[in-house]
Amino acid sequence: xxxxxxxxxxxxxxxxxxxxxxxxxxxxxxxxxxxxxxxxxxxxxxxxxxxxxxxxxxxxxxxxxxxxxxxxxxxxxxxxxxxxxxxxxxxxxxxxxxxxxxxxxxxxxxxxxxxxxxxxx
Amino acid sequence: xxxxxxxxxxxxxxxxxxxxxxxxxxxxxxxxxxxxxxxxxxxxxxxxxxxxxxxxxxxxxxxxxxxxxxxxxxxxxxxxxxxxxxxxxxxxxxxxxxxxxxxxxxxxxxxxxxxxxxxxxxxxxxxxxxxxxxxxxxxxxxxxxxxxxxxxxxxxxxxxxxxxxxxxxxxxxxxxxxxxxxxxxxxxxxxxxxxxxxxxxxxxxxxxxxxxxxxxxxxxxxxxxxxxxxxxxxxxxxxxxxxxxxxxxxxxxxxxxxxxxxxxxxxxxxxxxxxxxxxxxxxxxxxxxxxxxxxxxxxxxxxxxxxxxxxxxxxxxxxxxxxxx
Numbered sequence: 220x221x222x223x224x225x226x227x228x229x230x231x232x233x234x235x236x237x238x239x240x241x242x243x244x245x246x247x248x249x250x251x252x253x254x255x256x257x258x259x260x261x262x263x264x265x266x267x268x269x270x271x272x273x274x275x276x277x278x279x280x281x282x283x284x285x286x287x288x289x290x291x292x293x294x295x296x297x298x299x300x301x302x303x304x305x306x307x308x309x310x311x312x313x314x315x316x317x318x319x320x321x322x323x324x325x326x327x328x329x330x331x332x333x334x335x336x337x338x339x340x
Numbered sequence: 341x342x343x344x345x346x347x348x349x350x351x352x353x354x355x356x357x358x359x360x361x362x363x364x365x366x367x368x369x370x371x372x373x374x375x376x377x378x379x380x381x382x383x384x385x386x387x388x389x390x391x392x393x394x395x396x397x398x399x400x401x402x403x404x405x406x407x408x409x410x411x412x413x414x415x416x417x418x419x420x421x422x423x424x425x426x427x428x429x430x431x432x433x434x435x436x437x438x439x440x441x442x443x444x445x446x447x448x449x450x451x452x453x454x455x456x457x458x459x460x461x462x463x464x465x466x467x468x469x470x471x472x473x474x475x476x477x478x479x480x481x482x483x484x485x486x487x488x489x490x491x492x493x494x495x496x497x498x499x500x501x502x503x504x505x506x507x508x509x510x511x512x513x514x515x516x517x518x519x520x521x522x523x524x525x526x527x528x529x530x531x532x533x534x535x536x537x538x539x540x541x542x543x544x545x546x547x548x549x550x551x552x553x554x555x556x557x558x559x560x561x562x563x564x565x566x567x568x569x570x571x572x573x574x575x576x577x578x579x580x581x582x583x584x585x586x587x588x589x590x591x592x593x594x595x596x597x598x599x600x601x602x603x604x605x606x607x608x609x610x611x612x613x614x615x616x617x618x619x620x621x622x623x624x625x626x627x628x629x630x631x632x633x634x635x636x637x638x639x640x641x642x643x644x645x646x647x648x649x650x651x652x653x654x655x656x657x658x659x660x661x662x663x664x665x
Contacts, residue, residue, distance in 0.1 A: 230377075230397055230398055233378075234398060234650070237649070238643075238648050238649055241643075241649070242643065242644060245640065245643070245644060246644065259639055259640065259643065259649070259652075260649065261380075263649045264378070264379050264380040264381075265379060267378050267379070267398070268373070268374045268378040268379040271374075271376065271378045276376070276378075277376035277377070277378075278374050278376045278378060279373075279374055279375040279376055280374060284373070
């Protein structure tokens with residue numbers, strides 16, 4: 220069975236998704252303070268890695284990467300509510316791109332599986 | 341079996357092995373993360389040889405044009421020389437002329453060395469011969485001008501700028517190395533609307549990019565915003581107005597934060613002006629140059645206004661404070 224990544228259209232589609240997703244995140248005042256002062260291009264590349272992973276594309280991300288990469292944000296107060304916002308933006312990004320509901324659910328469940336690593340517990 | 345040359349050593353790349361795997365196997369650690377062509381941590385430059393198409397997928401056009409590629413997904417088919425950057429030879433050139441553009445900005449024209457190759461919008465590092473003091477300045481000229489042009493602002497207590505204003509004489513030699521920088525125009529998509537925004541001497545690279553754009557016959561609308569605190573800080577106004585008269589696709593918008601607004605200009609915070617004047621910026625290609633806080637604000641405003649991340653090219657200037665007390 221092909222992955223959501225392939226069904227979306229691979230790397231080019233993920234590029235488009237990153238722009239939509241990142242705009243939603245930056246526009247959300249509940250979470251955008253975690254993105255202040257970061258290099259936007261590097262951040263976009265990280266988000267591309269994240270979207271590639273949650274859609275089942277080629278990646279080598281591990282739970283340890285997610286944990287290490289967010290530790291400084293946990294110190295800043297990152298919690299479940301912020302994580303929920305991100306999932307919500309991910310869901311609406313995929314919906315905007317016309318991804319079928321069952322595939323969105325699959326992606327969200329993969330993203331959900333990183334919650335404890337991201338929140339370092 | 342292709343050979344990879346890196347910093348004076350040769351490494352043999354096995355069949356079906358990526359450059360990253362090859363280097364790692366030989367004990368050369370290149371920073372990497374996702375190992376699947378997504379995160380761009382392992383981006384490196386091909387100095388000789390051609391990167392495979394897969395290894396440049398997803399990179400910005402300006403990075404591709406400089407032969408950057410992702411080591412983790414590049415399975416080379418030919419010998420390659422790779423490096424973190426290109427080491428450019430130091431050039432020695434004479435100052436040809438110095439003109440005053442406004443009360444705090446001068447235009448310097450330097451000899452262009454033979455075989456010197458650059459893209460309009462890139463910068464060079466000037467070196468003061470007697471003490472090796474080094475500062476970066478954007479090129480305002482375009483290839484074919486026959487000289488290299490810099491636009492230099494006098495920085496209070498700035499060691500290099502004050503010397504360029506008062507010390508260096510016409511005919512005297514100065515050194516530089518470069519070029520570098522990835523804020524430049526790549527011909528193509530001639531109908532795409534372009535947004536050029538610069539503060540202060542951020543106009544220098546934009547002036548080069550603008551002339552390159554016009555020389556390439558770009559047909560889409562080109563909006564040039566040049567911003568300063570007040571009208572006295574603007575320069576090249578006449579020249580830019582003349583260019584706008586000659587090219588109907590070009591619109592020149594001088595912007596000030598305070599005081600009298602020049603004809604056809606705008607007053608306000610430059611980070612807000614492009615989106616408030618133009619509305620949606622979806623589909624634009626943007627070039628943003630000047631003070632880092634403003635460039636970073638513009639980068640975010642452009643992105644939120646609809647410009648794709650791949651289409652935002654920025655050159656935040658860093659002003660070096662004096663070292664001595």
